[in-house]
Amino acid sequence: MFSRLxxxxxxxxxxxxxxxxxxxxxxxxxxxxxxxxxSGSLGEGVAIEPSGCRVVAPADGKVTAIFPTGHAVALHTDDGLDVLIHVGLDTYKLGGRHFTVHAQVGDTVKQGDLLIEFDREAIREEGYDITVPILICNAAEFSSIKGRVGDTVLELDKLITARER
Incomplete structure (x- = not known):
């Protein structure tokens, strides 16, 4: 009985x-x-109200997509997470203005490698919400996804823990 508990x-x-x-x-x-x-339709995760102006690789992995406008990047991490980092809301409408991309699809990246730089203030001045959703798109493969909601984080601080089934 105790062993089952x-x-x-x-x-x-x-x-x-x-x-x-x-x-x-x-x-x-x-x-x-x-x-x-x-709604969580793209996956589970958190969002960050940014204080900086750059996006770095949150883990070792491979770049699977970079949107032509530079506002979003997708990675498949070595731990099996499919991650989408989306800088701002509706920022694709900027047509790439205020974004500089430093990676390409197919690149193998190390945690901390620079992926995207963006001009946070210029994006805000154009009337866009700068919130950055960070999604685990294959969340269904994990028994739990937990983020550090309410915390202020620096680049490469622990953000999300995903536990496999």
Whole structure:
């Protein structure tokens, strides 16, 4: 009886840690003003109200997509997380203005490698919400996804823990 109880309390599966790809204040995904992100339809995660102007690789992995306008990047981490980092809401409408991309699709990246630089103030001045959703798009493969909501993080601070099933 006790062995079954003990077994039910011990976490199963390996945990993966995703580091913060940028500095700022972590908010729940549900508070993002775009329902595409807040509904969780693209995946689970958190969002960051950025205090910096760059996005770095949150883990070792491979760049699987960079949007032509430079506002978003997708990675497949060595731990098996499919990550989408989307700088701002509706920022694709800027046509690439205020974004500088430093990676290409197919690049192998190390945690901390610079992926995108952006001009946070210029984007805000053009009337765009600068909130950065960070999604685990394959969240269904994990038993839990937990983020540091409410915390202020620096680049590469622990941000999200994903536990495998």
């Amino acid at each position: 003990f077994h039910s309390l011990v976490p199963h599966g390996k945990g993966s840690v995703l580091r913060a790809p940028l500095a700022g204040t972590v908010i729940p995904l549900s508070e993002v003003s775009d329902p595409t992100f807040s």
